[in-house]
Amino acid sequence: MEDKLIIAKKEFKNRLFIGTGKFPSNAVMKDTLQKVKPDLVTVALRRVDSGIKSDNILDYVPKSCTIMINTSGARNADEAVRIARLSKASNAGNWIKIEVIRDNKYLLPDNLETLKATEILVREGFVVLPYISPELAVAKKLVELGAAAVMPLGSPIGSNRGLRTEELVKIMIEEVDAPVIVDAGLGKPSDAARCMELGCAAVLVNTAIAVSNNPADYALAFNQAVSAGRLAYLSGIPGESSRARASSPLTGFLRE
């Protein structure tokens, strides 16, 4: 059986999405992306320093990748919309990860402003994937407004603390009629495997990969965990029991 993830009519074979921030160099990032072959990567938009010839990040991303631009730095819906429109002007595509953050300590998203930005950007033809605190009512509303997927956080951005929001994400997977992609906080491949076992459509990982001693290999480990978790989910994970259930026959013992 072929297992495809389709978002906004685009087919994704690799369910590990990768963020491009914090890599030690563009060369290391390129090496990582070549090894793992993600179908989607995220980038950010920032002011350029004048007079400095700096490399363009997009030159290091394989052409086959869908580029999703995040609205990091936006503190409200208007700023997120402005970043999205600027990104579109660059011809980098119309996939937008809405990220509206006012909380500098935990970098938790502002769900209300995210709703407002989603409504505007969907109307303008963007493919919108909002990054949210995992609140079911908000996720449902976002999908109603036309979000192509929802991206609840696992734990605070860059914290590597794993899927601390598991109960809420589980409910979201069950109740929301759109792909659920855990974004932020996944630190270990086992965190990603857990998300996929629960039925997440994909995961987005950046910090853990970029800051590891060997980003390319660590990304590969994440990728294998994502595949393993997905396969387990599709196979049907057997139920748990509080008591032992013998795996060898309980008849024909030598003593009888």
Add this chain to the structure above:
Amino acid sequence: MKIRLNGKEVTCNIENLEGLLKMQGFSLERIIVECNGRIIPSQERPRVLIAEGDTIEVLSFVGGG
């Protein structure tokens, strides 16, 4: 005249946007430019005139999650 370029006050004597960007040393191919809140398509840059007090933003893609 004085303008604001990426949040900093800059004095310039060039009248059009393309000239200003060149003078400031930006690589013209990979930047996105906004002038007073309006996104300027690259082909329009030579025709856009700069006036005292204009606010210009020059942006590009960087790594991000």
